Amino acid sequence: MRISPVWFLILGIPLLHASNASGLKMTVCHMSEGISSDQTFYIEKDRRRAEYRNRIGVHYGPQLAAITRCDLGQMFELNLDAGEYVESSYPPKPLSKEERSARTESAGSCRRRQTDPAD
Numbered sequence: 001m002r003i004s005p006v007w008f009l010i011l012g013i014p015l016l017h018a019s020n021a022s023g024l025k026m027t028v029c030h031m032s033e034g035i036s037s038d039q040t041f042y043i044e045k046d047r048r049r050a051e052y053r054n055r056i057g058v059h060y061g062p063q064l065a066a067i068t069r070c071d072l073g074q075m076f077e078l079n080l081d082a083g084e085y086v087e088s089s090y091p092p093k094p095l096s097k098e099e100r101s102a103r104t105e106s107a108g109s110c111r112r113r114q115t116d117p118a119d
Helices: 005-016 097-115
Strands: 024-032 035-043 047-056 064-069 074-079 084-089
Touching: none
Parallel strands: none
Antiparallel strands: 024 035, 035 047, 047 064, 064 074, 074 084
């Protein structure tokens, strides 16, 4: 049975279309004095994911991920090794006056402790 080359052309056309993947994947590796970290970023128009893991010598830190869903207004921080996550709104809500003043006061006390010559 002979197969016409036209059939190969017709069947191959879907393979020539551009893929639906419109995102970007970027992998970054940092290394400095025995400490290294690997980060992988997946970026699309309405969402992004960052995966990262630190290493000191032969000891690895937990594998972490941060997912931002702009379309849903949500952000997730995941500890993939422990199977735990934290969900929050995105973009984060602004701090109230009370929260800002509490942070300013606590930051000031930390600075005083660090620079206090009596310690």
